[in-house]
Amino acid sequence: MTGAVTVAAVAGLLSLLSGVWLGWRLRQTNHHHCPACGSSHAA
DSSP states (O other): OHHHHHHHHHHHHHHHHHHHHHHHHHHHHHHOOSHHHHHHHOO
């Protein structure tokens, strides 16, 4: 039972982090529209 709870907790945490990262990336790309800014911020 503990293993299932741990897996669920890790899956939820990864989902949350991926959602935050995706939202941040979309906000960054939408904020910088000029190609010069986009190329300088591209990781």
